[in-house]
Amino acid sequence: MEEISYIVAILTGAFYLIASQRLLRLSWRTGQRPELWLGITFAGTGQWFVIYNLPYFFGLVELPTQIENWVEWTYALGVIPYLLFIRVVFRPKSSWAAALTGVAALFLLAGAGLAGLHGQFLNDVNSPAYVLEFIGYTIPCVWMSIESYLSHASAKKRVRMGLCSPIVANRFLLFAGFGSCQSVACLIDLLWAWGRGVAGADSAYLVGLLAATECTSIVFLWLAFFPPRFYRRWIDNLSELDAAEKDLS
């Protein structure tokens, strides 16, 4: 089970790095910030998955604490651009969204700062640094999920008006799915940390569940960033059927 979870984690990390490279190149070309924010976040997440899991997969010695801390720090702070992405895309003029972004960023900075003072990142519910960081990275996951579901609902109406393409409307749904999977992953992570801190044991089931949510997340992102031709055709056909049904009713 452990070997499989390492392979899944490394492949997940590789996908994040590929998507990140594409987003950063896009940002370089367009000069726009949303792709830059998401590209930085994916780079942080990707390096975490790869660097953290590669030595374990090859059965090498554990990562030196300094490298582990560096990877954890960049992962935690890489969530801040994700918050900026959600805010800029969905609520650019909203003051509550600005406040939520600030609060979540503070949680992440405080968590990473405390872990830095402590000299180590602990995946344990008894560690205040873990709890702060957990809140900091759960907020954007849940937020992304809610905003994308809402955007998908309104995009479906725009599709009927001819103001939005079906594949873009579907991309909102895919991001909603991604956000939901990440929210579930946060919950599993909490259960895992609780298991370690309270019961003092790792759970193989939780490792398996976490790998499953990551795999599903990657499927959503793959369809969103690299939609294959058959998928595009399927979405277009669904949209045409929907329009035909509306015309008949």
Next chain:
Amino acid sequence: MASALFDIAAERLEESTDMDRLAVRGTLRLALKQAGLDVDNLGVAQLRAVFEKLMPKELEARGVSNAAAICRAAMNDVESAASTADLAVADSPDEIFKRLGGS
């Protein structure tokens, strides 16, 4: 806060119908909501689609006669009255998500 384009469109409709300010703005908001559009970030193409496809029916339902012609004239006025700044819209979620997937 509503976009400048929304304000101009509501003013033109108010001038061309017997409806008061509140009724016009409410009707326009309802039509935009039906179309899945955001009042704060409204583009001219989006407004034109609403004026062609939804507003005539909404106005007729509120007792306005010759609603299609009124909407056409109001939209023409909006396009000529709106400055370049009014017509410029911020990067919409649709545009951003279109770029992310390369289409």
